[in-house]
Amino acid sequence: MPVSAVPKIPQSVLVVIHAPNLDVLLIERAKQPGFWQSxxxxxxxxxxxxRETAIREVQEETGIVVGSADVPASxxxxxxxENVYEIYPVWRHRYAPGVTHNTERVFGLCVPRDVAVTLAPGEHTAHAWLPWREAAxxxxxxSNAEAILQLPQRRSAR
Structure with a gap:
């Protein structure tokens, strides 16, 4: 990690964006082609x-604005x-020395299926709406796949 770089905080959010019919929005990582994720x-x-992290990340990565007319805050x-998992070695250089695990908080976000998606060009190259099982x-x-597999129960509980 360059001396001037600030290490990433090993606490993150995972936001499963889905439509009312349970289709899930996945995005492909720019630097890891073939790596699809929420x-x-x-x-x-x-x-x-x-919650603020989730709102910020959704807007940065997809252009979807939580709290807008199309996507209410609710x-x-x-x-x-909260999932705790080992950080893949390829990405550990972004964290402080000795950090090997991350804590991930899971959110769901229900949006209209036709919501406009604008990807962050340096982070993602493509997006796809898929039925929830196919997305998982x-x-x-x-942890992302497991969260998506919980979607039918999570949606019915609302």
């Missing part, structure tokens, strides 16, 4: 609330799940 992102500061639901199968991250 929206993810780390806290900017240790005191940034999980559409973002904290599932109350396409994810490279086990």
């Amino acid at each position: 929206v993810t992102g780390s806290l900017d500061t240790l005191d940034e609330p999980w 559409a973002l639901v904290d599932w109350g799940i 199968d396409r994810c490279f991250s086990p």
Whole structure:
């Protein structure tokens, strides 16, 4: 990591964006072609609330604005799940020395199926709406796939 770079905080959000029919929006990582995922992102500061991180990351990565006329703030639901997992070695250089694990808070976001998606060009190259089971199968991250598989129960609980 360059001396001037600030290490990433090993706390992040995972936001499963889905339509009412349970189709799931996946985005492909620019630097890892073939790696499909839901929206993810780390806290900017240790005191940034999980929900604010989720809202910021959704807007940065997809252009979807939580709290807009199309996507009310109530559409973002904290599932109350925290996953702790080992950070892939290829990405550990972004964290402080010795950091090997990340805590991930899971959210669901229900949006209209026709919501406009504008990807962050440096981060993602493509997006796809897929039926939830197919989306889970396409994810490279086990925690992301597991969250998507919980979607039918999470949606019916609302």
